[in-house]
Amino acid sequence: MERKLKDYLMLVLKGMGIGAADVVPGVSGGTIAFIVGIYDELIESIKSINAKSLKLFFTGQWKSFWKAINGNFLFPLLAGIGISVFSLAKIITWLLLTHPILVWSFFFGLVLASTLFVGKDIKEWNWKTILGFVVGVVVAFYITIATPAETSSSWLFIFVCGAVAICAMILPGISGSFILVLLGKYFFIMEAVKTLNVKVMLVFGVGACIGITTFSRLLSFALKHFRNITLAVLSGFMLGSLNKVWPWKELVDDTHGMPIESNILPDKSVPEAVALMFVGFFLVFILEKLSIKTSK
Numbered sequence: 001m002e003r004k005l006k007d008y009l010m011l012v013l014k015g016m017g018i019g020a021a022d023v024v025p026g027v028s029g030g031t032i033a034f035i036v037g038i039y040d041e042l043i044e045s046i047k048s049i050n051a052k053s054l055k056l057f058f059t060g061q062w063k064s065f066w067k068a069i070n071g072n073f074l075f076p077l078l079a080g081i082g083i084s085v086f087s088l089a090k091i092i093t094w095l096l097l098t099h100p101i102l103v104w105s106f107f108f109g110l111v112l113a114s115t116l117f118v119g120k121d122i123k124e125w126n127w128k129t130i131l132g133f134v135v136g137v138v139v140a141f142y143i144t145i146a147t148p149a150e151t152s153s154s155w156l157f158i159f160v161c162g163a164v165a166i167c168a169m170i171l172p173g174i175s176g177s178f179i180l181v182l183l184g185k186y187f188f189i190m191e192a193v194k195t196l197n198v199k200v201m202l203v204f205g206v207g208a209c210i211g212i213t214t215f216s217r218l219l220s221f222a223l224k225h226f227r228n229i230t231l232a233v234l235s236g237f238m239l240g241s242l243n244k245v246w247p248w249k250e251l252v253d254d255t256h257g258m259p260i261e262s263n264i265l266p267d268k269s270v271p272e273a274v275a276l277m278f279v280g281f282f283l284v285f286i287l288e289k290l291s292i293k294t295s296k
Helices: 005-023 029-035 039-047 051-058 062-068 071-098 100-119 127-145 155-169 176-182 186-194 198-225 227-245 270-295
Strands: 249-255 258-263
Touching: 005 029, 005 071, 005 176, 029 039, 029 100, 029 227, 029 270, 039 071, 039 198, 051 062, 062 071, 071 100, 071 186, 100 227, 100 270, 127 176, 127 227, 155 176, 155 198, 176 186, 186 198, 198 227
Parallel strands: none
Antiparallel strands: 249 258
């Protein structure tokens, strides 16, 4: 695909959106990738990083390697994700601590609209797609109520966390950051990012690379051969994850330093929260229109 300078700038911005979502425990970068119309190309590009393409790299055939992995797409996107993660990690974690209701309200509207957005792409609703949707809702809902665990900080476990979390990050509705919360390593990894702990980031990154290149093959196969069912499951993931991004919560317990919260009825900042829900909701459709316009 031929791209112009403005297309590369848009890819960087889309990457920044994906990165921002991945920092928030409860929102998936895969959701943003779907909204901005690059999900299929992202999965296929990640899938292309394999033994064959890596052989091109290690034998010095870098131009062929770049073309094989769709580098003109991946590089600006990854650059945007990196910019967002390293620049927004402090800001978003601060906002989650100081203005949680407003932050969650924005993402609640965004995820709700994303559910409709992915759902409308399903060409046929039958018992298979309905079952897939229900399974997606149940699995995502269960993940949101699972209790965070106290876990090891060994290099092997950090590697496993990277491999598992990155798979969730490219699944719309399943938040990689929240998986890290369940694994007891969200604040550990965020601290490593903020303090530039190279060793932790490197081990986590290697696990992420192996996890995402492996999982992308499975996801690519599912989207090609069982697209309607796969989209139904993904939209179910999104709907089920709304339990996590409900803005109003109360602290139930603080096991091993990890807060356990339950949802409550709206009790404060309601007008501002509702306004931000609408902003998040309509932003999805604005981004869709912009993506369609820029792809022409």
